[in-house]
Amino acid sequence: MMESIVIGRFVKAHGLKGHVLLVLEEGMELKWEEVKFLLPHINGSPTPFFIEQLNPQANKLIVKFETINSETEARKLLQQPVEALKEWTQAKASSPLDDFIGFEVVDANEGILGKIISVEEFPQHPVFILHYKEKEILLPAITPFIEEVNEQEKKILYRAPEGLLQVYLA
Numbered sequence: 001m002m003e004s005i006v007i008g009r010f011v012k013a014h015g016l017k018g019h020v021l022l023v024l025e026e027g028m029e030l031k032w033e034e035v036k037f038l039l040p041h042i043n044g045s046p047t048p049f050f051i052e053q054l055n056p057q058a059n060k061l062i063v064k065f066e067t068i069n070s071e072t073e074a075r076k077l078l079q080q081p082v083e084a085l086k087e088w089t090q091a092k093a094s095s096p097l098d099d100f101i102g103f104e105v106v107d108a109n110e111g112i113l114g115k116i117i118s119v120e121e122f123p124q125h126p127v128f129i130l131h132y133k134e135k136e137i138l139l140p141a142i143t144p145f146i147e148e149v150n151e152q153e154k155k156i157l158y159r160a161p162e163g164l165l166q167v168y169l170a
Contacts (some may be wrong), residue, residue, distance in 0.1 A: 004046060009082065017071075018064055019074065020074045021061075022038075029057075030089055030090075036051060038051065038063065040080050040081075040083075052066045077151045098122070100119065102115055113137070113165075119141060133169060137165065139158065139160060147159055
């Protein structure tokens with residue numbers, strides 16, 4: 001018997017043709033090139049839906065199923081657990097920067113920006129992701145901007161590049 005595990009939830013419809021946005025559980029990765037179907041919960045039971053199209057994006061996937069063809073049909077899947085075969089999953093490789101999740105970032109000019117909610121690796125450099133003034137902001141997690149790390153207080157003294165925070169708040 002094939003074993004499946006919960007991998008995330010569909011959080012919103014994406015477009016008008018039945019696409020849905022799947023947010024993966026923390027630390028979860030899919031071998032997306034192998035995935036043929038997903039098992040969203042319908043009336044409390046995992047139900048197979050075959051994939052027409054899958055577009056991976058960091059810890060999210062935009063999914064189009066063969067039998068879901070409208071935004072209305074897609075909305076019926078929202079907020080339900082989604083499972084995949086265990087063989088199609090793998091634990092996400094952790095980064096040493098993941099240790100900073102939960103640290104408070106204090107900018108030299110703006111003061112407290114908030115706590116780091118995740119770290120993403122981009123080809124150019126890693127970034128800290130946090131919420132500041134009800135906006136998600138990405139801060140380069142590189143030495144020129146990190147002035148001090150206080151491990152005991154779980155604080156990072158940061159100097160954001162000029163104009164960066166204003167771009168997010170505009």
